[in-house]
Amino acid sequence: MGYWAAEAEAFLRVCAILFLVLTACLVAMDTQTKFIVYTYAKKATFRDLNALPVLVYVDGAVAGYNLLQLSRCSVSAYCKREIQSPLLKNLSWVHFLLDQVAVYIVFVATTAATQASLLAVTGSKAMQWMKLCNRYTRFCVQMGGALLCGYAACIVLALTSFLSAYNLFRLYSPSKFLQLKSKQ
Amino acid sequence: MGYWAAEAEAFLRVCAILFLVLTACLVAMDTQTKFIVYTYAKKATFRDLNALPVLVYVDGAVAGYNLLQLSRCSVSAYCKREIQSPLLKNLSWVHFLLDQVAVYIVFVATTAATQASLLAVTGSKAMQWMKLCNRYTRFCVQMGGALLCGYAACIVLALTSFLSAYNLFRLYSPSKFLQLKSKQ
Numbered sequence: 152m153g154y155w156a157a158e159a160e161a162f163l164r165v166c167a168i169l170f171l172v173l174t175a176c177l178v179a180m181d182t183q184t185k186f187i188v189y190t191y192a193k194k195a196t197f198r199d200l201n202a203l204p205v206l207v208y209v210d211g212a213v214a215g216y217n218l219l220q221l222s223r224c225s226v227s228a229y230c231k232r233e234i235q236s237p238l239l240k241n242l243s244w245v246h247f248l249l250d251q252v253a254v255y256i257v258f259v260a261t262t263a264a265t266q267a268s269l270l271a272v273t274g275s276k277a278m279q280w281m282k283l284c285n286r287y288t289r290f291c292v293q294m295g296g297a298l299l300c301g302y303a304a305c306i307v308l309a310l311t312s313f314l315s316a317y318n319l320f321r322l323y324s325p326s327k328f329l330q331l332k333s334k335q
Numbered sequence: 336m337g338y339w340a341a342e343a344e345a346f347l348r349v350c351a352i353l354f355l356v357l358t359a360c361l362v363a364m365d366t367q368t369k370f371i372v373y374t375y376a377k378k379a380t381f382r383d384l385n386a387l388p389v390l391v392y393v394d395g396a397v398a399g400y401n402l403l404q405l406s407r408c409s410v411s412a413y414c415k416r417e418i419q420s421p422l423l424k425n426l427s428w429v430h431f432l433l434d435q436v437a438v439y440i441v442f443v444a445t446t447a448a449t450q451a452s453l454l455a456v457t458g459s460k461a462m463q464w465m466k467l468c469n470r471y472t473r474f475c476v477q478m479g480g481a482l483l484c485g486y487a488a489c490i491v492l493a494l495t496s497f498l499s500a501y502n503l504f505r506l507y508s509p510s511k512f513l514q515l516k517s518k519q
Binding site (some may be wrong): 175198199200201202229239247255258262263265266267269270271273275277278279280283309313316319320321322323324325 | 382384450464493497
């Protein structure tokens with residue numbers, strides 16, 4: 152594998168981990184208590200909507216996966232030995248598929264959380280669902296920041312998956328379908 | 336480009352168009368009228384939730400894009416002339432990026448619609464949002480079918496994007512970073 156490709160991959164994975172952990176922390180630590188009547192307090196937490204705890208778990212899991220991949224990057228950078236071609240191909244397929252799964256589930260979790268939060272901002276007249284963000288403003292602003300961070304993580308993960316697709320498919324011949332090419 | 340790759344791409348794009356059009360039609364034609372009091376009727380349509388019209392427009396646009404790509408496939412299959420290497424590379428980059436954008440926006444639109452619909456199924460106690468699917472059952476079943484179709488379209492589009500990544504990155508050298516390889 153090229154030197155630059157490995158460095159770019161490590162950099163992207165560090166960025167992805169930072170964004171994912173930041174998102175999970177911002178979502179999980181977001182609470183606001185509001186006194187509705189003099190003694191009756193109501194607390195808004197991320198557990199009020201099912202999509203938000205799911206986002207925290209998914210972001211944590213994908214950050215852990217990227218940490219594992221990062222340790223693999225640093226190990227292979229220290230060893231610097233040539234791997235046999237069929238083994239390299241199989242490993243590249245595994246990394247490619249895992250990276251694709253990672254980017255899609257983070258995308259799904261972030262989008263579901265965004266849609267649920269948007270409904271809390273706008274409400275829905277047809278469904279008689281009321282808005283809640285006019286009451287819990289600080290809570291909603293922090294959640295908005297967390298979701299922006301979540302989409303930044305999605306973009307970085309998408310770039311990582313492009314890189315792993317590049318590392319896989321450049322092993323194949325440009326003229327014959329699904330045939331490995333000789334060293335060059 | 337390999338013969339099998341072009342055939343597989345055309346097949347995947349036809350499947351994607353069918354699933355996308357089916358999803359858009361199922362969502363857009365889904366209505367149910369319910370008499371609440373003797374003379375007062377309430378009609379559930381896909382315009383009750385903002386995410387559903389967005390899904391219809393996005394699916395229509397991506398189906399149109401895939402139809403354009405399909406006509407390109409058939410033209411290039413008839414012409415069968417060799418394209419110069421730098422032009423092929425630039426075209427492959429354009430197809431790769433457009434296919435990635437297509438799969439991600441369909442994924443976002445379908446997931447947002449699914450999350451909004453799930454809230455209509457489960458309601459939310461913490462937010463005091465009521466369930467609506469116990470009243471509009473047939474409407475919700477049809478919407479569920481439409482969203483399953485939408486995810487089938489997402490999977491097919493993801494496979495198409497893998498194929499366009501393969502068609503792009505196999506042009507590059509396996510040992511040198513971001514350098515085209517010679518014909519082989």
